[in-house]
Amino acid sequence: MTVNELYRQGAEMLDYAFVENAFFDARWLIEKALGINSAQFALKKDKEVNKKTEVEFLSLIRRRIAGEPLQYILGEWEFMGYPFYVGEGVLIPRPETELLVDFAKDNLKDKKAPVVFDLCSGSGCIAVSVAKLFPKAKVYAVEKSQDALTYLKKNIKLNKAKNVEIISGDIADKRLLQGITPDLILSNPPYIKSDELPTLQKEVQREPSMALDGGKDGLDFYKILAENWLYRLQKGSFMAVECGEAQAEDVSQLFFLAGSITDTINDLSGIQRVVTAAKNR
Ligand SMILES: C[S@@+](CC[C@H](N)C(=O)[O-])C[C@H]1O[C@@H](n2cnc3c(N)ncnc32)[C@H](O)[C@@H]1O
Known part of the structure; x- marks a missing residue:
């Protein structure tokens, strides 16, 4: 044959x-x-x-x-043109998440040595891509899952992204990264409603529930971002987060109530996929 x-x-x-x-x-x-x-x-x-x-x-x-996802079988997948190891225990990088890196590209281009936080870093696809695109940047990648942290470490090494520092912790912990002023906060947090998890495609169900489960209304992590992280923005710095279909309005409202001016970015299908926030005073 x-x-x-x-x-x-x-x-x-x-x-x-x-x-x-x-x-x-x-x-x-x-x-x-x-x-x-x-x-x-x-x-x-x-x-x-x-x-x-x-x-x-x-x-x-x-x-x-x-039902094993193609990317887990291959063990590696591409994001923004960079290779990332993937497998059981870590979310597979999605094309729509590249919108966050595109936002970083526009937003950081005039900054000399920007400081970036990537909250809920997973494989490190966002943190590593930003670090590669801006070698003078310092990128802090925060992740809680031990399985994901293993991939994050391997992917930093694979891409020789020396300007990424791993912070092992929970983004609900108010002490994390205190005293460091970010120019940009990026996050693709878990955002699926808990009761929708069993209805997801069988391949997606192989991905860790900790990477998907956004609580009862899917908004748990945006509430944490609004409460614990938005106030750390200075004048001229931004937060940009990915959200699920039909969540942009709720997320914008949460960020607005926390004192921010917000905007949204659409994906290629015209769905509002990213909410951005800047300080309102
Ligand atoms: C939707 S995935 C995104 C992963 C990666 N940033 C990406 O875009 O492919 C969310 C990530 O948040 C992590 N996570 C869940 N709860 C967390 C918490 N309380 N603190 C920090 N990370 C958390 C999960 O382990 C998972 O890696």
């Missing part, structure tokens, strides 16, 4: 099992089984596969059919 024939067989197995984007996933998995990249696939596709590769590929396909 050729590489291409095996790839098509795997894609059909995924499709038959109702896995969305079956051909896309099978392509990633065949490349993983062969240890090649996308460009090399074109050169290899008519070559015969050995038994070991076939067994390896079919075992990856079976894991995918069982």
Whole structure:
């Protein structure tokens, strides 16, 4: 059997099992089984596969059919063009979260050595990307989960982001980062309503509930951000947070009541995905 024939067989197995984007996933998995990249696939596709590769590929396909996210099987995923290790215990970086880094790019470009807080850092995708884009910045990455912290450490090392400092702690702890003045606070906190967790896609349910669960109304973490973190902004500095579909109004209201001027940023589908806040006096 050729590489291409095996790839098509795997894609059909995924499709038959109702896995969305079956051909896309099978392509990633065949490349993983062969240890090649996308460009090399074109050169290899008519070559015969050995038994070991076939067994390896079919075992990856079976894991995918069982509901394991593609990114966990691959063990690595890209965000803002940088690689991040991912796996059980850490949230997979999402494309919409890149909006926060885009906001940082616009906002920090005239600052010499900005100080940035990334609250609820997870894999470190936001903290590391900002640190790479602004090598003179100092980025503090706050995370509570021990599993996520393991990935955060590995991803800082993988990307040689020496200007990221890990703060192991709970963002509800008022003592965290006291005495340090941020130019920008970024956060993609957990924001799913607790009772919606069991209704999520089975792949998302494999991700840690601690990364998803935003409490009864999904807003627990925005309340903490409003109470514990907004007052730390100085004139000219900002907070930008990701939120779920239809949450932007509630989040803006919380930040407004905490004394901020707010704005929103839409994602590519026109959904308000990011709320920004600045000091109102
Ligand atoms: C939605 S995930 C975001 C991860 C990453 N920033 C991203 O955008 O992919 C939220 C993260 O918050 C962490 N977290 C949950 N509760 C926390 C708390 N009280 N303090 C600090 N981090 C917390 C979770 O472990 C998870 O890594």
